[in-house]
Amino acid sequence: MSVLVFAEAINNKYKKSSLEVVNYGAKLASSQGSNVIVLTNASADAAAELGKYGAQKVLNFESDSLHDNKMLSQIISDVANSHNADTVILSDNSKGKSLAGRIAIKLDAAAVSSATTLPNLEDGFVVQKSLFSGKAIGHYQMKASKKVITVAGNSIGLEEMGQPVAAEAFDASAYNATVEMVETKRVEGTVPLPEAELVVSAGRGMKGPENWGIIEDLAKTLGATTACSRPVADTGWRPHHEHVGQTGIAIKPNLYIAIGISGAIQHLAGVNHSKTIVVINKDPEAPFFKAADYGIVADLFDVVPRLTEALQKFKAS
Amino acid sequence: MNLLVCISKTPETTAKIAFKENDTQFDTDGVQFIMNPYDEWYALVRAIELKEQLGTGKVIAINVGPPSNDIVIRKALAIGADEAVRVNGEEKSATFVSKQIANYAKENNIDIVFLGKETIDYNGSLVGGMISELLDVPFLSYASNLEMEGDTATVTCDIEGGEEILKVKTPFVISAAKGLAEQRIPNMRGIMMAKRKPLVVIDPVEVTENEAIASYSIPDSKSGVKLLDPENMDELVRLLHEEAKVI
Ligand SMILES: Cc1cc2nc3c(=O)[nH]c(=O)nc-3n(C[C@H](O)[C@H](O)[C@H](O)COP(=O)(O)OP(=O)(O)OC[C@H]3O[C@@H](n4cnc5c(N)ncnc54)[C@H](O)[C@@H]3O)c2cc1C
Numbered sequence: 001m002s003v004l005v006f007a008e009a010i011n012n013k014y015k016k017s018s019l020e021v022v023n024y025g026a027k028l029a030s031s032q033g034s035n036v037i038v039l040t041n042a043s044a045d046a047a048a049e050l051g052k053y054g055a056q057k058v059l060n061f062e063s064d065s066l067h068d069n070k071m072l073s074q075i076i077s078d079v080a081n082s083h084n085a086d087t088v089i090l091s092d093n094s095k096g097k098s099l100a101g102r103i104a105i106k107l108d109a110a111a112v113s114s115a116t117t118l119p120n121l122e123d124g125f126v127v128q129k130s131l132f133s134g135k136a137i138g139h140y141q142m143k144a145s146k147k148v149i150t151v152a153g154n155s156i157g158l159e160e161m162g163q164p165v166a167a168e169a170f171d172a173s174a175y176n177a178t179v180e181m182v183e184t185k186r187v188e189g190t191v192p193l194p195e196a197e198l199v200v201s202a203g204r205g206m207k208g209p210e211n212w213g214i215i216e217d218l219a220k221t222l223g224a225t226t227a228c229s230r231p232v233a234d235t236g237w238r239p240h241h242e243h244v245g246q247t248g249i250a251i252k253p254n255l256y257i258a259i260g261i262s263g264a265i266q267h268l269a270g271v272n273h274s275k276t277i278v279v280i281n282k283d284p285e286a287p288f289f290k291a292a293d294y295g296i297v298a299d300l301f302d303v304v305p306r307l308t309e310a311l312q313k314f315k316a317s
Numbered sequence: 318m319n320l321l322v323c324i325s326k327t328p329e330t331t332a333k334i335a336f337k338e339n340d341t342q343f344d345t346d347g348v349q350f351i352m353n354p355y356d357e358w359y360a361l362v363r364a365i366e367l368k369e370q371l372g373t374g375k376v377i378a379i380n381v382g383p384p385s386n387d388i389v390i391r392k393a394l395a396i397g398a399d400e401a402v403r404v405n406g407e408e409k410s411a412t413f414v415s416k417q418i419a420n421y422a423k424e425n426n427i428d429i430v431f432l433g434k435e436t437i438d439y440n441g442s443l444v445g446g447m448i449s450e451l452l453d454v455p456f457l458s459y460a461s462n463l464e465m466e467g468d469t470a471t472v473t474c475d476i477e478g479g480e481e482i483l484k485v486k487t488p489f490v491i492s493a494a495k496g497l498a499e500q501r502i503p504n505m506r507g508i509m510m511a512k513r514k515p516l517v518v519i520d521p522v523e524v525t526e527n528e529a530i531a532s533y534s535i536p537d538s539k540s541g542v543k544l545l546d547p548e549n550m551d552e553l554v555r556l557l558h559e560e561a562k563v564i
Contacts, residue, residue, distance in 0.1 A: 067474075067481050069446065070455050094476045098458040098492075101411065101446025110528035111411065113441050126531060132438050135334040137534045144527035178455045180484040182471065192478025198564070222564070240461075240495055241475075246330055246437050247354050248495070255563040266330045269437075276561040278553065279542070289542050294556060298547035310550035314558065 002037055003029040004085035006076050007050055008066060008095060009042035015195060017091045017153045019053045024151045025089045026054025026161060027118055039079050041066060044167040051165035053158070058165050061172040066095055067184075068177040073102035075175055080107060080146075092150040093194065100150050109146035116155045133246045133269030153195065154252050193242065196225035199253045201244060201271070203229035205260020205281065205300055209237035214304045215259065221311045227251070229261050245270035260300045263288025280304065318374035318487070320364040321422055322398065323432035323444065325353045325408070326382060326389045330437065336533045343533065352389045355433025357396070358500040359493035363463060364431045365397040366498055371465070374428075375399040379421060381406055381414045387516065394511035395503035401514065406521030411439075413524045415447030420522050422452055429470075430490040434459050445492040455489045461496035 005025035007018040022038055029036040038055040040047045047060040059079065066072055076099065080088055088103055090096035092114045104111035115127040116137075125142045127149060142149075193199070200219040206212065219226045226242060233243035244251055246269035256274035261267060263279070263286055271277070272291050279292040282299050289295045296303055328334070329349040337344040351357075364376045378393035378401040380386050390401045404417040422430055430452070435442040442458075449456035461480070462473035468487045473480050475494050503511075545553050557564045 067483055068455065069458070070449070073446075073450070094459045094474070097442040098446050098456055101415070101443040101448075102450040102456065104412070104443070104527070105415070105447050105450035108527070111443055111447075112528060113443055129440075130536070131440065131533070132328070132334045133330075133440065134536070136336070137536055138439075138530045139532045139534065140528055141531040142528045178485070179457070182482040182484055184476075184479065184481050186479035194477050243495065250440070255557065255561070269330070276557065276563045277539075278557075289544075291539060292542040293539060293561065294553060295542040295544045296547050296553070297544065303547050303550065306547075307550045307553065310554045311564075313551070314554045314564075 001032070001034045002083055002085045003032075003034060003087045003089060004076070004080045004083060005036060005038045005055070005089045006096075006099070007038050007040040008091055009040055009046060011064065012042045012046040014042075014046070014049070016158060017093060017195065019050075020153060020156065020158050021089050021091050021151050022050050022053040022055050023158055023161065024118065024156055026056075027156070028087065028089070029056075031118070031121060037079075037083050037085060039076060039170065040167075044169065047167035048164040051162050052160050054161045055165060058167040059170040060167040061170045063172065065181055067181045068179040069095070069098040069102060070178050071175050073099050073106065075172055077103055077106040079170070086145060087147045087149065090148070090150045092152045096150045100148050104148045107146045107148070108144065109148045110142035110144040111148045112140045112142060113150040114152040115149050116152050118156060130273065133250065134272050135269070152252070191225050193225050193227055193244070193249050193251060196251070197254045198222050198224035199227050199251060199255065199274070200224045200257045200259070201227035201229070201261060202232065202259040203261030204231050206232070206237070211301075212238070214301070214308070218257070218304055218308045218311070221308050221315065224255070224257075229267055258288055258292075259304060261288060262286050263291060318368070318371060318428040319426055320368060320374060320376045321418075321425070321427045321430045322356070322361045322364045322376060322378050322393070323418055323430065323448075324356050324361065324378045324380045324390060324393050325433070325436050326350045326380070326386050327353045327436050327438040334535075340532045340534060350389065352392055353433050353436045355435060355437075355493055357393070359495065359497040360431040360433050361393055361396060361398065362498035362501050363493060364429070365501075367463070367465060377402060377425075379404070379418055381408045381417045381521070383407065390516060391511050392503065394514045394516070395507040396501050397507065399514065401516045403516065403518050404521050405518050410526065410528060411441050411443040411447060412527055413521075415444050415451060416524045417521050418444075419448045419451035421519070422448070428487040432490070432492050434492045434494045442492075445490055449490040452488070452490065455485050457483060457485060457489060457491045459494045460491050461494045463491060463497060
């Protein structure tokens with residue numbers, strides 16, 4: 001038996017979330033006494049590095065286009081079958097979640113997305129996952145003999161635990177796409193919100209889009225990604241992809257700074273798993289303070305530039 | 318074109334989440350239910366818009382669940398679905414729900430299956446992929462734009478930090494993200510008409526249970542906020558560095 005991990009590469013580079021799944025697969029395999037195989041879409045050179053994160057065997061095929069989950073799920077399932085893998089581990093992103101359901105059907109496997117823990121093997125095979133937008137945790141018993149898991153980012157940490165291994169080429173040329181790629185657009189420069197470790201977020205307390213300069217200055221000083229509350233995106237003050245919360249993006253950064261956001265339950269649902277939360281609000285009764293680690297009751301227009309200044313001093317020292 | 322829209326029911330966003338039977342069951346006592354926002358605001362409305370643009374076809378809303386879900390299904394009819402189907406079974410897992418919906422789609426000549434990108438209660442995002450696989454068709458996920466020309470769709474799919482623009486032929490499954498359509502509020506006429514539209518109840522097919530929630534727990538809450546002097550931002554920076562260790 002073995003564990004199969006799919007590690008997604010973009011232009012032969014791995015994001016943290018791809019390395020985390022390799023770690024997850026390696027740790028699961030070692031607790032089961034099985035071994036871990038990693039399938040990846042990168043050059044042999046780039047793929048070899050996955051050994052450092054615990055991969056024992058690496059299979060690579062070179063492709064920059066993973067847009068067809070029908071084709072890719074067939075590749076992953078075929079590798080799982082040919083290598084006798086009973087568990088498939090994927091990243092918990094748009095690609096991983098779309099693949100997970102398909103692979104679960106192909107393998108007649110139990111499926112859990114956004115797992116936050118390694119499986120507990122004492123009492124069957126139990127993984128935890130956040131439910132009700134963070135208000136509860138579900139303990140899933142995965143009963144079928146085969147399993148598919150997508151691993152929530154920032155859940156089990158990332159560590160180096162091995163040496164590079166020579167990748168073996170996997171021939172994917174016989175697989176045909178059923179969806180045609182027209183164009184891929186990527187926002188250059190900043191770290192995308194779902195992967196950001198530092199986030200500066202602002203709400204209706206900003207009064208208008210023209211005031212966002214102080215937010216951008218703070219984010220730039222910190223190296224953070226910007227986010228916003230729903231009404232701010234709905235009124236067009238900020239782009240939709242910045243909208244966080246229950247009906248926007250759910251995020252889990254190390255630091256979330258909330259500025260002029262009241263902390264409505266639907267907003268908190270998307271951000272309350274952040275490791276550290278700082279709230280800046282002039283209303284001491286704002287509900288956000290209940291979810292915060294550090295709070296500043298003050299006018300944001302005074303305090304935000306002062307925070308930026310303090311950070312600049314800190315960075316320079 | 319036959320457009321099938323998957324509708325799920327979720328607790329209202331401010332609902333208090335509690336459990337019973339030794340934390341093995343969600344306590345629905347006093348909980349208000351709504352249609353899952355991604356299904357209602359984006360998936361359903363885009364299907365209705367598409368039918369309006371084409372000037373032909375029909376929009377069928379499908380739900381897997383108990384009779385108490387009918388109120389949510391009627392809302393889908395009030396917003397503009399032409400007919401509705403409820404598979405009379407407990408919506409206990411993604412696999413169970415997907416098999417019911419795929420089974421209906423196979424028998425009813427469906428061109429496009431729409432659903433929301435996730436439900437706001439179980440946040441699974443698995444049903445779309447499962448239905449697609451069961452139907453053996455392409456799956457366009459996290460879609461924020463859809464344009465049809467004949468039987469070819471051009472779809473914009475959100476990916477982390479960007480988007481992919483893809484072309485695909487029917488039949489396919491599409492999961493809706495924000496931007497796919499503009500929310501519609503049902504009007505009086507829609508609500509009246511909904512009462513006369515067909516809501517067919519069918520029996521579920523049998524499914525073996527591959528996974529189940531053994532128990533629930535409530536995450537630890539924050540220990541309490543530390544309020545800081547607004548004049549002294551150096552102190553906040555120090556705490557973020559030394560205490561929280563996040564910068
Ligand atoms: C079904 C549903 C889903 C929803 N989903 C989401 C979601 O995903 N994400 C989301 O964010 N919301 C969501 N909402 C909306 C949510 O209920 C709130 O309305 C919204 O989060 C409020 O945004 P806000 O905090 O920016 O604005 P407000 O609630 O207006 O808060 C503004 C805050 O700024 C403070 N402020 C004002 N001026 C200053 C100043 N000069 N200095 C300092 N502080 C100041 C005020 O004290 C106040 O606390 C949803 C609602 C529903 C019904």
